[in-house]
Structures are given as structure tokens and as C-alpha cells.
Amino acid sequence: MEHKQLNPELINLVQQWKGKEGNLIMILHEIQNHHGYVPRELSLELSKMLDVPLARIYEVITFYNFFKLNPPGKHRIALCMGTACYLRGAGVILEEVKNILGIREGQTTKDGLFHLDVVRCLGCCGLAPVMMIDNKVYGKVKKSEIADILSKYIKEE
Amino acid sequence: MYAKVVLVKDTDLKREDRTREFYTRLLDCLRETNLHSQIQVVRVADIGIYDRGLVIKILPDKVTYANVQDTDIKRIVEALSEEKVVEELVFKPKAKQYRLVLRNCGKIDPENIDEYISNGGYLSLKKAVTELGQQKLIDEIKASGIRGRGGAGYPTWMKWNFAREVASDQKFVICNADEGDPGAYMDRSVLEGDPHSVIEGLAIAAFATGASKGYFYVRAEYPLAVERIEKAISQAYDYGLLGKDILGSSFSLDIEIRLGAGAFVCGEETALISSIEGKRGTPHPRPPYPSVKGLWGKPTVINNVETLANIPVIVSRGGKWFAQIGTQTSKGTKVFAVTGKVKNSGLVEIAMGASLRDIVIDICGGTLSGKPIKAVQTGGPSGGVIPERLLDTPVDYENLQKLGSIMGSGGMIVIDDEDCMVDIPKFYLGFCVEESCGKCAPCRIGGFQMLNYLKKISEGKGKPEDLGQLRRIAQAMQKASLCGLGQTASNPVLSTLKYFEEEYNEHILNKRCPAGKCSSLVTYSIISEKCKRCGLCFNNCPVKAISGDKEQGYSIAQDKCVKCGQCFEVCKFKAIDKK
Numbered sequence: 001m002e003h004k005q006l007n008p009e010l011i012n013l014v015q016q017w018k019g020k021e022g023n024l025i026m027i028l029h030e031i032q033n034h035h036g037y038v039p040r041e042l043s044l045e046l047s048k049m050l051d052v053p054l055a056r057i058y059e060v061i062t063f064y065n066f067f068k069l070n071p072p073g074k075h076r077i078a079l080c081m082g083t084a085c086y087l088r089g090a091g092v093i094l095e096e097v098k099n100i101l102g103i104r105e106g107q108t109t110k111d112g113l114f115h116l117d118v119v120r121c122l123g124c125c126g127l128a129p130v131m132m133i134d135n136k137v138y139g140k141v142k143k144s145e146i147a148d149i150l151s152k153y154i155k156e157e
Numbered sequence: 158m159y160a161k162v163v164l165v166k167d168t169d170l171k172r173e174d175r176t177r178e179f180y181t182r183l184l185d186c187l188r189e190t191n192l193h194s195q196i197q198v199v200r201v202a203d204i205g206i207y208d209r210g211l212v213i214k215i216l217p218d219k220v221t222y223a224n225v226q227d228t229d230i231k232r233i234v235e236a237l238s239e240e241k242v243v244e245e246l247v248f249k250p251k252a253k254q255y256r257l258v259l260r261n262c263g264k265i266d267p268e269n270i271d272e273y274i275s276n277g278g279y280l281s282l283k284k285a286v287t288e289l290g291q292q293k294l295i296d297e298i299k300a301s302g303i304r305g306r307g308g309a310g311y312p313t314w315m316k317w318n319f320a321r322e323v324a325s326d327q328k329f330v331i332c333n334a335d336e337g338d339p340g341a342y343m344d345r346s347v348l349e350g351d352p353h354s355v356i357e358g359l360a361i362a363a364f365a366t367g368a369s370k371g372y373f374y375v376r377a378e379y380p381l382a383v384e385r386i387e388k389a390i391s392q393a394y395d396y397g398l399l400g401k402d403i404l405g406s407s408f409s410l411d412i413e414i415r416l417g418a419g420a421f422v423c424g425e426e427t428a429l430i431s432s433i434e435g436k437r438g439t440p441h442p443r444p445p446y447p448s449v450k451g452l453w454g455k456p457t458v459i460n461n462v463e464t465l466a467n468i469p470v471i472v473s474r475g476g477k478w479f480a481q482i483g484t485q486t487s488k489g490t491k492v493f494a495v496t497g498k499v500k501n502s503g504l505v506e507i508a509m510g511a512s513l514r515d516i517v518i519d520i521c522g523g524t525l526s527g528k529p530i531k532a533v534q535t536g537g538p539s540g541g542v543i544p545e546r547l548l549d550t551p552v553d554y555e556n557l558q559k560l561g562s563i564m565g566s567g568g569m570i571v572i573d574d575e576d577c578m579v580d581i582p583k584f585y586l587g588f589c590v591e592e593s594c595g596k597c598a599p600c601r602i603g604g605f606q607m608l609n610y611l612k613k614i615s616e617g618k619g620k621p622e623d624l625g626q627l628r629r630i631a632q633a634m635q636k637a638s639l640c641g642l643g644q645t646a647s648n649p650v651l652s653t654l655k656y657f658e659e660e661y662n663e664h665i666l667n668k669r670c671p672a673g674k675c676s677s678l679v680t681y682s683i684i685s686e687k688c689k690r691c692g693l694c695f696n697n698c699p700v701k702a703i704s705g706d707k708e709q710g711y712s713i714a715q716d717k718c719v720k721c722g723q724c725f726e727v728c729k730f731k732a733i734d735k736k
Contacts, residue, residue: 064418120337
């Protein structure tokens, strides 16, 4: 694996946040925005720059669902399991996605194309059941439509 | 251009759709009277009214007629030509929505501060800073009787007053926009549709308590909301409504955004504070309350988005005016996100005291399938279910609590008879177990154990004494948990046990799930009278549990069946029985 380094932009950013109290979560957000996850090398560097023990950084990363320790797939599928979606059959949709891709929630397909996450409420309950791929929202999804939706992304390759 | 538009829709779902014929008749009549060039008739897919026969809406007059008969067409057209209204046909809705919090949503451009200002925006901040002063301002809020909209319903003025009375070199105000309750999106809509009203509310709260620094704690899962608040904050700085010496006074306020990172427990005040401090979001014992000792040990007021959006209205129209709306103990309006098995899902804002029936039946049109409502769930994972027979209860903080639920932040889920009352609490409890921060034992262990019992029951392995155990653990969690998450996590279980114990017993004693939801308790069989022997189920069964042929007919071998429901789904003749 290539060695990830803080690029100048991020160094700048850390400098900007450095003096502020409670900066850690905001910096981690920026790192994840940039890389898609929080690489261990960067956590190590961050620990030196901020003079915060690595354990403290990991304590925070692992507490919050939002932060990831592993690189995500190219397309992130976020399947909503909020109450409204659950009642309108999100469970069936999840099974179908798992069947087609052959992965479980939280995993990435072998080709690195899809990463499947189950999320709690995307905030568009009126469209339940909802699935989001990258930033595109698919509402009122039917089991029979899943294969079509996913194949669009596979064809793009 | 047409001078008027007439929308037409047959809202009677039980009968065949008569919209088309009615549309033609109306057009004919308009042609006869030579009005067809000025009036456009449009057939619409949904008119927002249900079971009221043929409904027509006339725009821009905003006149709605319901239960219109063919014989009425003539007088309606006559009235149209004379600019009159046929009084006896006018539709009078029983329950009306009251847009106070959502006053600007969808009406103004949320990214343009000028539109907010031209609708009276920031005048309340000006009034507070230049006319009222701290004491009078808090008096107004007290007179309004507004209580926190985030869930617990604590009087807002008391929070503010506590923080004001503490002497400190630095105080903070925080807007809690970490809307984690699955199935609720009121705060998101306000932040995205009217961000300035929340900023104004936060600025007024800061002025009242003497805070000079404010934070927005927003979910990272709401990127558009974050973007809009960022934009709104920078516009407010440009106009001198934030920053140093606001509106020529000595009051200064800086506001920053802090992102949440997906932890439900961070909606709890003390956990939220830990998260803003950049730590794990675990709660602390209270007291000391955040109003006295909060963010970095300084007095901190935390208000929910909806609460803050109410503040500018209270300041501009006065506490007394606000207190007229609502019930004795709960003032103002409440926004609910109505979802689930409901025809018209969406945000509903009503004055407190409207009944649940007004909301789910009159405004939202009842269930999607037309089947009777079984129950309504309020308050998300911390709330409970309210059975159909109690739907006439007026909505306020006390009433919902009496019924074993809570107002919560405003999620409202409609449940029909296809939903299982063991499955729903299992879903909510599963959520709370995942989101429990693990700091205190009652919540961490109690939730896990309760979930195990529910799983056992839903698999048909439950014992009658399990219900007693569930109640005991629930009580322990309520009394001993550190924060609101643990204290209320058992509400869904307790309320379903209270109102639907017979359904639990069906699972335990008869090994049957009446709703057909718990897959291990469902059996599929083929109804031979309905079966057309097409063989579709035979071909689709993934485990070859269906045997037979087109001559003999088919049957399902129960010992091989894995209860996937595939046969039930593919059958075109409804010949598969699911019990």
C-alpha cells in the first residue's frame, strides 16, 4: 500500500484548527472528506502535530459511526434502515442487494466497486424505502429494480 | 394566460375514478358559457383531500369544493363567471395545519438573506437587543410558555434564566441539530428551508443569557443543511447581524458549525457537549446541568432547532399571543414527521391539542392500503405506541406521557395490521443497543438482554415468564440509566406490552405471528382451489421445497421450506396462503 502523507493542504488545515479547542473531530472530518477514510499513517502524523496520544484519536474514530478505518469502495451504497424504510420493506431490499453483490453490510466487493452500508435514516422518509448510491438518492425502491440500478454502475466501468 | 385554474380529482378511492368524466362535463359547461378560454381545467394526481367525493380547487381564489355532483356543475360555473362562491359546497377541513415554525419553508429562498429580512426577519433580534433587554426578553419567553421541542419538554425560559444568573466570563449557546431519530426530519427541513430563523433564534438566546459564542451542532449526514447554514452565517456576518457590536449595541456573538459524526446519543445534552469538545460523545451525570456547567465547564444553553425557530415569532408577536395557541400546559405548535403506512406522508404542523386522529386521518389521509390503523408510534426509539382506540387524545407533552409514549422530537409512524407488535419494539431496541455508548451498565447490558428476549419470542422460543423479565429489566433501565437514551429505551417494549400483550402471547403460546411478519413463525401453503398450476412457485423456490407437476398440482414440504416468501411474491393468483 502506498504511504499516505498529509498533503500541504491538510497541513494548512491542521494549522488553522490547531489553536481551537475541540478541533479533533473537525480535522478527522476533513481527512475523511479527502481520503474517504482515516488512514493510520495520518492518525500517527496528526498525533504528533496536535500532541495528542494516538489512543485518544482512535478512541474518537471508533466511537462515531461516520469515521472509517478502511478505504471505501468506489461507490458507496447507503441503505436506509430508519423506521419508515423498515416498515416499508427495507429488509427485503437489503437482502436483495446482499444477494446480488455477495457482501454483507459494512463490506466492500472484491473488485472494490461497491461498499454497502446500512444507515439510520437519510431524512427522506417520505420516499421510503430509500437507497443512496454516492450522492444520488433512489426513493420508493422496489426489489425488482435493484439489479437494474446496480448494473448502471457496473456498466460505467 | 388563463385567469383561473380549476383542479379536479375524484377522492373516492373505493369507487371507480370519475375524474375523467367529470372533467369532460365541466369543460363542456365552460364552453357553453364561453369561459373555456379564461379558465383552465387540470386533472391532478393528488389534491391533498381524501374520501370527499369529487373535489375541485379553484386557483388563485383558493376555493375548494368537495362532494361535487354532476348537477352542481352549472351553479359552480355560474358562480365562477360572477366571481361568487357556492357556499354550501365549500370544503371545510376539520383540522387545519398551523404554520408557525415552517412559516417560511418553501416560500422564501433559503440562500438569500434579503428574502428572509423582507419577511420580517431579524426584526425580532433588533427588538430584543435595542428595545427589550435581557429581563424583558426572558419575561416574554416565560409568558409564551414555550417548552423544548427536542423531546423532554423543559421550559425554555428556565434554561435561559439559569444560564443568565450564573456569573461567568464566558457563556455558550448551542443549537442542537443532531437529528438522529430514525424516521424524523423536521429539523432538517427547517435548516434547509429557513436557516436564518434558527440563526436569529440562536442569536436571541445568546443575547438573553449573555453568551458571546454559539455553535451549531449538525449531523454530517445532512450536507445540504450544513451548506445552507454556512452560507446563512456568512451572510449574517456581512449584514452586521453577527460579529462585533451587533446592530449598534454592545452585544457581540460569533457562531461556528461543528459536525456530528453519526452517534444517536449525541442528541443528549451532556454527550453533545463532549462531542463538541472533540471527545467521545458519552453523557455525564446531571446535575450540574449544562446551564450552570456545560461546554468547557462554562454555562451553556442548548436548544433544539425547532425551539429556536419559534423564538423570533414569540419576540415579534409577544409571549401572550403565542400562549393563546395550544393547550393549558403545552403552548404553540408542533411539527410532526408522519411516515410509515400512511397515504400522505410528510411534515405536519398543528397547534398543540389537535388529536392524533386529526393528524393521521384528516390531514394525512389514513393508511396507504385503506386498512384500519392499528397504532401510531410517536417519539422514535424513546417513545411508545398508541393504539387506535386512543387516537382521539389531544396531543401535548403530558397526554402522550400518560399513554406511555413521549412527544419526542416529532417522529410519528403509522402502523397497520401487517406490522407485528413484537417486531417493532425489536427494531427500536436493536437501534438503542447499537447506539448505546456503553458507559453505564443498565443501558449497555439491559438493552442487550431485552433484545435477546424479544428475538427469542419472535422466533417462537419464548416462555410466558419472559414477559415478566422484560418488565423487570425495563424498570431497572428506566430508573438506573445515566442519560435519556437508556431511561427511555424500554418505552417501545413497555407500551407494546401494555396495549398488545395478546400479540406477545400469540407468539409465545400459539407460536403464531398474527401479522405474518416474524418469518420463523410464518407457514406458507398452497390453496388448491385458487391454484392455476402454472408452476411459477415451483420454478422459483430456491430450496426445492415445492413438489408436484402441472397435472397433479403443487404442494410445499414444510420441513424443507426456509420461509423466504419467494412463492408468495411470485404467485399471480394469490394462491399461496401466508399464516
